[in-house]
Amino acid sequence: MDFDLSEEHLLFQRMIRDFVSKEIEPLAERWDETNEFPYDIIAKMADLGLFAVHYPEAHGGSGDELTFVIAVEEISRGSGGLGAIFLASVGLAMYPITLFANEAQKSNYISRVIKGNIAAFGLTEAAAGSDVSALTTRYVKKDDHFILNGNKIFITNGGEADFVTAFATSDRSLGYRGISAFIIEKGTPGFSVGKLERKMGIHPASAAELIFDDCKVPAENLIAEEGKGFKIAMGAIDASRVSVAAQAVGIAQAAYEKAVDYAKERQQFGTAIARLQAIQWMIADMATEIDAARLLTYRAAWQTGKEGHAPLKEAAMAKLFASEASHRVCHKALQIFGGYGYVKDFPLERYARDQRITEIYEGTSEMQRWTIARQILGVK
Numbered sequence: 262m263d264f265d266l267s268e269e270h271l272l273f274q275r276m277i278r279d280f281v282s283k284e285i286e287p288l289a290e291r292w293d294e295t296n297e298f299p300y301d302i303i304a305k306m307a308d309l310g311l312f313a314v315h316y317p318e319a320h321g322g323s324g325d326e327l328t329f330v331i332a333v334e335e336i337s338r339g340s341g342g343l344g345a346i347f348l349a350s351v352g353l354a355m356y357p358i359t360l361f362a363n364e365a366q367k368s369n370y371i372s373r374v375i376k377g378n379i380a381a382f383g384l385t386e387a388a389a390g391s392d393v394s395a396l397t398t399r400y401v402k403k404d405d406h407f408i409l410n411g412n413k414i415f416i417t418n419g420g421e422a423d424f425v426t427a428f429a430t431s432d433r434s435l436g437y438r439g440i441s442a443f444i445i446e447k448g449t450p451g452f453s454v455g456k457l458e459r460k461m462g463i464h465p466a467s468a469a470e471l472i473f474d475d476c477k478v479p480a481e482n483l484i485a486e487e488g489k490g491f492k493i494a495m496g497a498i499d500a501s502r503v504s505v506a507a508q509a510v511g512i513a514q515a516a517y518e519k520a521v522d523y524a525k526e527r528q529q530f531g532t533a534i535a536r537l538q539a540i541q542w543m544i545a546d547m548a549t550e551i552d553a554a555r556l557l558t559y560r561a562a563w564q565t566g567k568e569g570h571a572p573l574k575e576a577a578m579a580k581l582f583a584s585e586a587s588h589r590v591c592h593k594a595l596q597i598f599g600g601y602g603y604v605k606d607f608p609l610e611r612y613a614r615d616q617r618i619t620e621i622y623e624g625t626s627e628m629q630r631w632t633i634a635r636q637i638l639g640v641k
């Protein structure tokens with residue numbers, strides 16, 4: 262058993278950490294305030310090859326699942342919002358394509374994301390959140406195209422996406438067997454962006470409503486076969502959970518580093534607060550929880566790469582533990598800053614807001630516990 266990252270992974274980690282410290286971290290506070298979408302940084306990331314790290318060489322890529330997870334962690338250390346944009350575009354929205362699409366679709370869409378095109382994953386609806394099979398966006402087949410009608414909500418990158426992987430049903434009475442997956446290009450007739458949510462955190466990532474109003478999707482934009490959409494959606498979410506775990510670890514790491522530095526500097530009662538046992542215990546717990554969360558996350562990424570799909574139980578464990586550990590870490594870090602943790606001159610309150618979504622999207626903590634328990638108990 263080897264817990265060390267390979268030389269390539271270490272080199273990549275150093276390179277991206279440096280890039281994040283110089284180019285991303287200084288802008289995170291401004292993005293948090295203004296919500297402006299960081300097109301300039303995305304172009305720089307594309308130039309650096311950061312959007313290629315998730316894909317095999319055969320499709321122009323240059324990394325693997327673990328490289329991708331390291332990238333998500335490091336980007337999220339600088340900005341949880343940019344971490345969300347990155348993982349939703351390069352990971353979540355693309356898994357339906359990388360895992361299930363035909364060669365022509367793979368080569369087209371992977372190469373576009375590598376160049377910096379933005380992708381989004383459209384599954385959630387007003388009445389279909391955790392219960393994905395309740396979705397009501399419907400489609401009918403007509404000659405050489407499909408007609409979609411319905412609305413998606415809360416879609417990360419929905420406001421900016423160049424294309425969306427989205428899910429609709431041909432017949433609600435068929436349940437999950439009626440669902441199919443499509444690739445929908447920006448500008449497709451009948452496709453528009455509706456309400457943009459005002460969120461608690463992960464600015465500048467958008468959470469948008471997508472509207473399909475007699476949206477005419479070419480037949481070649483169907484992914485795999487009709488009726489396979491539920492399997493495709495679940496495969497994508499299972500895999501993407503690992504990157505949400507990495508996002509949670511990255512935000513926690515940022516909060517922890519700030520808290521350690523602050524504890525050494527801040528003087529109260531004539532001594533650095535780092536000398537107080539109450540503070541030391543918080544720091545010890547934070548370091549231990551981040552380490553455990555990272556190990557679970559890297560293990561799940563490593564297994565995904567080895568097995569070609571995400572390990573259901575281990576991916577859920579990584580997401581559950583990392584997101585809840587990140588919650589505890591961010592709040593302890595904020596506590597170490599005292600009143601300064603609560604005001605916007607320091608990033609602690611931003612970390613606590615950004616971290617919170619990792620317990621909700623791509624399966625709430627309750628859904629992760631359900632998944633883990635079903636795997637252990639062998640029950641449906």
Ligand SMILES: Cc1cc2nc3c(=O)[nH]c(=O)nc-3n(C[C@H](O)[C@H](O)[C@H](O)COP(=O)(O)OP(=O)(O)OC[C@H]3O[C@@H](n4cnc5c(N)ncnc54)[C@H](O)[C@@H]3O)c2cc1C
Pocket residue numbers: 349381382383384385389390391392414415416417418460468618621622623624625626627628631
């Ligand atoms: C900022 C943001 C970005 C998002 N990005 C995307 C995106 O890019 N694409 C996309 O498709 N979706 C996205 N979502 C949607 C997200 O995945 C859902 O919000 C999430 O899955 C929960 O669904 P829900 O909000 O409908 O909550 P509900 O499913 O209504 O859950 C409400 C509560 O009930 C609990 N619950 C539900 N079912 C069970 C159960 N069986 N057992 C125990 N507890 C249960 C939940 O854990 C939760 O506490 C995003 C959401 C947000 C807020």
